[in-house]
Amino acid sequence: MKRRTAIRTLEILAGLALLLLALDRLFPLPPAPRYSPIVLAADGTVLHAYLNPTQKWRMKTELSEITPVLRQTIIEKEDRWFRWHFGVNPLALVQAAGRNVFGRGRTTGASTITMQVARLLEPKPRTLGNKLLEMARATQLEAHYSKDELLQLYLNLVPYGGNVEGVKSAALLYFQQPPNFLSLAQTVTLAIIPNRPRGLVLGVNNEAVRRERNRWLRRFGASGLFARQDIEDALLEPLDVRRHAAPTLAPHLSRRLVRQFPHEAIIRSSLQRAKQSRAEELTGNYVRRLHELGISQASVLVVNNRTRQVEAYVGSADFRDFRGQGQNDGVVAVRSPGSTLKPFLYALALDRGLVTPKLQLPDVPTNFQGYRPENFDKHCQGEVTLERALAFSLNIPAVRVLQDYGVPAFTEKLRQAGFQSIARNRARLGLSSILGGCGASLEELTGLYAALANGGEYAALGLTPPPNPLPKREGELELSSSSTSKKLKASPPSFSGRGPGGGVDVRAQRGVPLTSPAAAFLVTDILSQLTRPDLPLGAARSTRLPKIAWKTGTSYGRRDAWSIGYNRDYTIGVWVGNFSGQGSPALTGSDVATPLLFDLFNALAYNSPNDWFVPPASLDFRLVCTETGLVPGENCPDQVIDYFLPNQSSGRRCQHQREVLVSADGGYTYCRACAPAAGFRRELYPNLLPEVAAYRVTQGLPYRRLPPHNPQCQRASGGPERAPTITSPTPNTEYVLNAREQQQLLLSCTTDGEVRQVYWYVNDQFLRAAAATERVFFRPPPGPLKISCADDHGRNTDVLVTVAEM
Known part of the structure; x- marks a missing residue:
């Protein structure tokens, strides 16, 4: 039985x-509450908060923010048996029924914290039937969630009047502190308001709130919940609060992260709150001083070189500046980078052995297959060392080095460094890309310079801390960062790595070596020199001049001004301009971007360790000829010490002078074929590139030219490789000339140093004779043309062009 x-x-x-x-x-749990997205700084403080989809301030309170004081206060006030019942307190129900039936005492509903959570998740009219449903739902909630999770849900849903819900929202909007930083008096204040959110309104009737707060403090003191001295101190604390605006630091990054992680209630960023606030303040104040110059915006990015984490992110000078399009994000905007890619190119060329710091590069007007770059100041210097070409940001030497290195190889390196626009348009890029003829963002450029600061190793910048090693299961959203048991169902979080704004991968990335540490050091050493034209006026006399390596850039039309600098600890990128693309005569990197860069370094990294980069062991020294920067040859009396990369740098010997056979009177030269048996002498003459020699002649610079060749020689000297090089017109090019303006075509060439005269032909018809360096203009007939140039040694060069009239 x-x-x-x-x-x-x-x-x-x-x-x-x-x-x-x-x-x-059959009756699943209600969906998770729709929280207000908030973006946190690295220290956990709130940088920026947004209204939730229902236009309420409901910021998620994490379990770690529920202090013992807050927990004890809420449980003592709302539900003493919270830890023991199963969602419904039978004793409280009996007592409430007695009061309500017999009319004795205060009429109550005997609601437990769990029942209140059920009602807040599914608001319904207060009827007996709905009360029973609320009790059933409370029992169901107890079966799914722990007590701590239920308390957390309650504190996230309680009303505080208006559109403010949850203890964290109230703490931030009224006390400007998270819940775990509140005093006992402030905690009790937030505990008592949800029962009377319309009668006890903070900032409106603070005195009534204070009286109610003190009444509960005395009750808590009488029950021994808190120490007597703590109660006495809390009773004396004044209550003078008002509603404040929600935090709005880092608006551009916050919007970007919220779009990237649309299902996350709390998004942790890598930003340092103090640095972010200071960077926004400096940028806003600085741009206000530029308004009279027609400049309305600036963007700033601050990167910690050791962690590759972004610590300050300023998308514009003022997010609320609608006239200046302040809601645009200048950190990710693709713009012309000006000259900011030159250091990277030179580092790559150093690694390939094409150049060394003291190598002399031609800086003369040059036609690179139809592309004729000019220096920023429209002047040339003849020949310059690489370090001077970089320090003075000369354009022509940079284009020559890019031509030697190769555009495809250069753009491939930029693709590895995360340059998305360049990666998409590699096939269309040419030599102009080194002078800004490509697209790049401040984020990409700053990441590239951070690689130079880290020995040439690139790693994607981090906007958020690395994700947890154990990711959340798909389809579940935890109630708190420490909760691992039961969850409310929600859409899966997105950790795609790249958000819709593009650019930064939030996960930890393995480094990609772009250049060697030796090449990165040599470029850094050059960029840290102060003898350069882009040093802001008066900066050299500043006692607070930061020890940094930096490079400026100015785009065509003065639409974009850049200045990017770094030391061992930080890389800071600055862009200044107008989001409309409008240029300004004052808009140059040195004049308007570098002063802000220096201000940021002084403010954000002033106390960083005063150490600097040291030469890596892979670098070595050698003597080079001062005339060319090459290994000294037989005729190099003047020498200087230069860095070089063993087994990489070229070992080519200097031949800046060549031995020539000259007649006894010095009137003409001999070649090996016509040299007499006696009556001549051997002399050394400069062995210049033809374009450098031509530049010296046209500029009237001192230059020891070769005497003319022996007129009795029956054999042309030098061979076809020494023939004139036609620099204008460009081969295989169509020229459209305006017939009304009688436009003419320019004929120019470069020749060997011993050439005195050249002869121009058009369609095999003689045009005229001219000096070797003379610029000839003529009116061409329309149609295809064959342009020929012969020198006084009988060597000839042809080009084909087409002329059209309009």
């Missing part, structure tokens, strides 16, 4: 369990 009774009992219990499971499936 007992056995049969036990079996029957088990069957009933099993049936009840199955029934409850079926009901749980």
Whole structure:
């Protein structure tokens, strides 16, 4: 009989369990609350908060923010038996029923914290039927969630009047502190308001709130919940609060992260709150001083070189400046980078052995297959060392080095460094890309310079801390960062790595070596020199001049001004301009971007360790000829010490002078074919590139030219490789000339140093003779033309062009 009774009992219990499971499936839990997205700084403080989709301030309170004081206060006030009941307190129900039926005492509903959570998740009119449903839902909630999770839900949903819900929202909007930083008096204040959110309104009737707060403080003191001295101190604390605006630091990054992680209530960023606030303040104040110059915007990015984390992110000078399009994000905007890519190119060329710091590069007007770059100041210097070409940001030497290195190889390196626009348009890029003829963002450029600061190793910048090693299961959203048990169902979080704004991968990335540490050091050493034209006026006399390596850039039309600098600890990128693309005569990197860069370094990294980069062991020294920067040859009396990369840098010997056979009177030269048996002498003459020699002649610079060749020589010297090079017109080019303006075509060439005269032909018809360096203009007939140039040694060069009239 007992056995049969036990079996029957088990069957009933099993049936009840199955029934409850079926009901749980038929009536699933309500969806997770829709929280206000908030973006946190690295220290956990709130940088920026947004209204939730229902236009409420409901910021998610994490378990770590629920202090023991807050927990004790809420439980003592709302539900003393919270830890013991199963969602419904039977004793409280009986007591409430007695009060309500017999009219004795205050009429109550005996709601537990869990029942209040059920009502807040699914608001319904207060009827007896709905009360029963609320009790059933409370029991279901207790089966799914721990007590701590239920308390957390309650504190996230309680009303504080208006559109403010949750203890964290109230703490930030009224006390400007998170819940775990509140005093006892402030905590009790937030505990008492949800019962009377319309009558106890902070900032409106603070005195009534203070009286109610003190009444509860005395009750807590009488029950021994808190120490007597703590209660006395809390009673004396004034209550003078008002509603403040929600935090709005880092608006551009916050919007970007919220779009990237649309299902996250709390997004942790890498930003340092103090640095972010200071960077925004400096940028806004600085741009206000530029308004009279027609400049309305600036963007700033601050990167910690050791962690590759972004610590300050300023997308514009003022997010609320609608006239200046302040809501645009200048950190990710693709613009012309000006000269900012030159250091990277030179580092790559150093690694390939094409150049060394003291190598002399031609800086003369040059036609690179139809592309004729000019220096920023429209002047050339003849020949310059690489370090001077970089320090003075000369354009022509940079284009020559890019031509030697190769555009495809250069753009491939930029693709590896995360340059998305360049990666998409590599096939269309040419030599102009080194002077800004490509697209790049401040984020990409700053990441590239951070690579130079880290020995040439590139790693994607981080906007958020690395994700947890154990990712959340798909389809579940945790109630708190420390909760691992039961969850409310929600859409899966997105950790795609790249958000819709593009650019930064939030995950930890392995470094990609772009250049060697030796090349990165040599470029850094050059960029840290102060003898350069882009040093802001008066900066050299500043006692607070930061020890940094930096490079400026100015785009065509003075639409964009850049200045990017770094030391061992930080890389800071600055862009200044107008989001409309409008240029300004004052808009140059040195004049308007570098002063802000220096201000940022002084403010954000002033106390950083005063150490500097040291030469890596892979670097070595050698003597080079001062005339060319090459390894000294036989005729190099003047030498200087230069860095070089063993087994990489070229070992080519200097030949800046060549031995020439000259007649006894010095009137003409001999070649090996016509040299007499006697009556001549050997002399050394400069062995210049033809374009450098031509530049010296046209500029009237001192230059020891070769005497003319022996007129009695019956054999042309030098061979076809020494023939004139036609620099204008460009081969295989169509020229459209305006007939009304009588436009003419320019003929110019470069020749060997011993050439005195050249002869121009058009369609094999003689045009005229001219000096070797003379610029000839003529009116060409329309149609295809063959342009020929012959020198006084009988060597000839042809080009084909087409002329059209309009």
